[in-house]
Amino acid sequence: MLTADEIDLAKEMLSVLRLMEVATKELCGQKYVTGSKVLPLINCLIKKTESINLSNPIALTLKQAMLDNLYKRFGRMEEISLLSVATILDPRFKTIHLNNPNSSARAIRLIKNKITEIKNSSDDTNSSSCHGSSDDDGDRHDNLWSVHTELVTKKAASKTSEQSEERILTDLKHYLSQPTINLGEDILKYWDQNGSMYPHLKKIVRPYLSVIATSVPSERLFSKAVNNLMKIIQTAAWSATNTNLPPPKYNPIPEQLRVTIVEKRRARALYQRTRLPSHKQNYNRLANSLKKLIAKHKDTVLTHNLTNLTPKDDSLWKATKNLLRYKASNLPLKKSDGSLTISDLEKAELFKLHLSEIFHPHLDIVDLENTNVVNTALDAPLQPSPSVKSFSPNEVKYLIHKYPRNKSPDFNLITSEVAKNLPKRAIVHLTHIYNSILRLSYFPLILTFSNTIMIQSQINLLILPFPTDQ
Numbered sequence: 001m002l003t004a005d006e007i008d009l010a011k012e013m014l015s016v017l018r019l020m021e022v023a024t025k026e027l028c029g030q031k032y033v034t035g036s037k038v039l040p041l042i043n044c045l046i047k048k049t050e051s052i053n054l055s056n057p058i059a060l061t062l063k064q065a066m067l068d069n070l071y072k073r074f075g076r077m078e079e080i081s082l083l084s085v086a087t088i089l090d091p092r093f094k095t096i097h098l099n100n101p102n103s104s105a106r107a108i109r110l111i112k113n114k115i116t117e118i119k120n121s122s123d124d125t126n127s128s129s130c131h132g133s134s135d136d137d138g139d140r141h142d143n144l145w146s147v148h149t150e151l152v153t154k155k156a157a158s159k160t161s162e163q164s165e166e167r168i169l170t171d172l173k174h175y176l177s178q179p180t181i182n183l184g185e186d187i188l189k190y191w192d193q194n195g196s197m198y199p200h201l202k203k204i205v206r207p208y209l210s211v212i213a214t215s216v217p218s219e220r221l222f223s224k225a226v227n228n229l230m231k232i233i234q235t236a237a238w239s240a241t242n243t244n245l246p247p248p249k250y251n252p253i254p255e256q257l258r259v260t261i262v263e264k265r266r267a268r269a270l271y272q273r274t275r276l277p278s279h280k281q282n283y284n285r286l287a288n289s290l291k292k293l294i295a296k297h298k299d300t301v302l303t304h305n306l307t308n309l310t311p312k313d314d315s316l317w318k319a320t321k322n323l324l325r326y327k328a329s330n331l332p333l334k335k336s337d338g339s340l341t342i343s344d345l346e347k348a349e350l351f352k353l354h355l356s357e358i359f360h361p362h363l364d365i366v367d368l369e370n371t372n373v374v375n376t377a378l379d380a381p382l383q384p385s386p387s388v389k390s391f392s393p394n395e396v397k398y399l400i401h402k403y404p405r406n407k408s409p410d411f412n413l414i415t416s417e418v419a420k421n422l423p424k425r426a427i428v429h430l431t432h433i434y435n436s437i438l439r440l441s442y443f444p445l446i447l448t449f450s451n452t453i454m455i456q457s458q459i460n461l462l463i464l465p466f467p468t469d470q
Contacts, residue, residue, distance in 0.1 A: 005056075012059035016066060019048055028216035033187055035211030036090035038083050040097040042074045078103035081110050086208040089201065091181045091190050111172065115200040171198045219442045226433055226444040230412045233426065237418045257297055260290050390435045393427050400427075411449035 002010070023041045027034055049067055054060050078084055078100045084107035087093050098104040175198050181190060187209065195202035212218070267283040309316045332340040333350055341347045403416045422430075437443060 009056045009058055012054050012056050013062055015052055016049065016054075016059065016063050019045055020066070027213040030212075030217035030220060033090070033209050034213035035083065036086040036093065036187075036209060038213050039077060039087045040093050042070070042077060043097040043099065046070050081107055082208070082211060085110055086211055088176075089205050089208055090187055091175075091178075092183055092185070092187060094176055094180055096180065108172070111201070111204065114204045118203050119200065171200050174198070175201055215440060215442070219440065222433075222436055222440065222442065223444040223446070227446055229426070229429055229433070230414065230446060233414055233418065233422070234412070237414070252301075254297060257290075257293050260286065260293055264290050388438050390438065391431050393424070393431045396431050396434065397427050412446060 023045050026041060027037060046067065049063060049070070052063060054063055078098055084098060084103055087097060088095055088104075088107055088111065095104050098107070181187075191202055191205050191209075195205075264283070264286040267279065267286050271279040271283045305319075309319055311317065332342075333347060334340060335346075335350060341350055400416075400419045400422070403419065405416050405420075407416050409415045433444075
């Protein structure tokens with residue numbers, strides 16, 4: 001049982017780890033906007049962890065290690081403009097959780113530039129449509145008044161751009177000056193209802209708020225698609241299997257033998273209840289009679305099999321192969337003095353001695369220089385690597401048909417015979433799944449299951465390094 005100190009330590013450690021669990025679950029949602037929650041959740045997680053009061057030194061070490069890793073991994077997340085802009089455009093947070101003024105100013109400047117680009121593109125479209133319907137005289141190069149027309153157009157465009165810039169700044173300032181909404185409100189519905197107040201901001205909201213914080217939603221949908229495919233294949237295979245098999249033409253056990261077995265079991269039960277000598281005598285008589293019948297039946301079956309052996313259907317070859325097959329014998333284990341182990345207790349003691357000599361703690365092999373090299377390699381960012389070549393349906397089909405027919409199925413119970421009869425549509429769907437695994441670097445859960453079957457190997461008993469005296 002745990003002691004009182006260990007229980008208190010577990011409670012303090014849970015109070016630290018529970019915050020990480022809540023943040024992880026919040027960012028892994030798929031039915032609400034998560035990209036704009038990254039920076040607020042990191043900020044709240046750091047401040048909440050710092051405010052936890054702990055007394056146990058082990059829990060304090062865990063708390064400090066968590067804070068160090070949070071600052072190390074997420075301390076500069078505000079510099080990612082995508083997350084900063086998404087947080088500002090979320091009416092629940094805006095600039096509350098942006099602690100770096102430079103990052104906040106950069107995000108606001110990026111919002112203004114995006115709005116200006118959208119405004120200019122729409123103006124260019126309108127002006128091109130207007131020029132397309134103008135007079136041909138305005139396009140003549142020998143018209144002296146064309147210079148005047150260009151000057152008037154430039155002045156009007158500059159005035160319009162100044163008014164547009166002022167309108168953009170006004171909308172953005174008004175949006176940021178408004179109070180934040182409650183955390184439980186739907187921000188997409190908010191922008192649908194209040195988008196008319198900020199027409200320029202509304203045009204860039206969806207591209208930024210549609211960003212997901214983690215790949216968990218896509219992985220969850222990916223696993224669901226794989227599960228559905230496996231269920232469809234299993235259902236189709238099981239529905240196509242004929243379960244109404246015809247009964248065997250003959251019963252391998254003769255009726256007289258089966259009747260004698262039933263009578264013997266009844267006589268044994270009767271004798272166990274009464275303990276009478278007459279019932280015991282009847283039970284022994286039936287038991288002896290049953291032994292004779294079984295021996296006679298075995299002789300009959302053996303004679304029938306031997307007389308039906310023929311080289312035409314390979315039955316003679318199979319029987320010869322089974323007789324000549326090598327059968328490894330269970331070799332006895334030797335002790336250190338050369339004697340053999342006989343009882344199970346002696347074997348257990350020998351294995352205990354062997355395992356104690358093999359699995360013992362290593363010496364102090366900590367190399368500080370090697371440890372620093374490993375830590376540097378682990379902390380270094382991943383280097384860009386060339387993309388792996390995608391699979392094609394023909395490659396998947398070739399590998400399926402190359403798979404051995406007698407291979408046992410894995411966890412999903414889909415045999416190689418079923419896989420080889422898959423239609424073209426299923427092959428294409430499997431190709432999409434394999435290519436998605438390459439892109440996401442994620443394996444669905446059902447594809448990671450395996451059944452481990454322990455098989456006793458006689459070879460291992462021969463090569464065990466048991467010490468022997470020569």
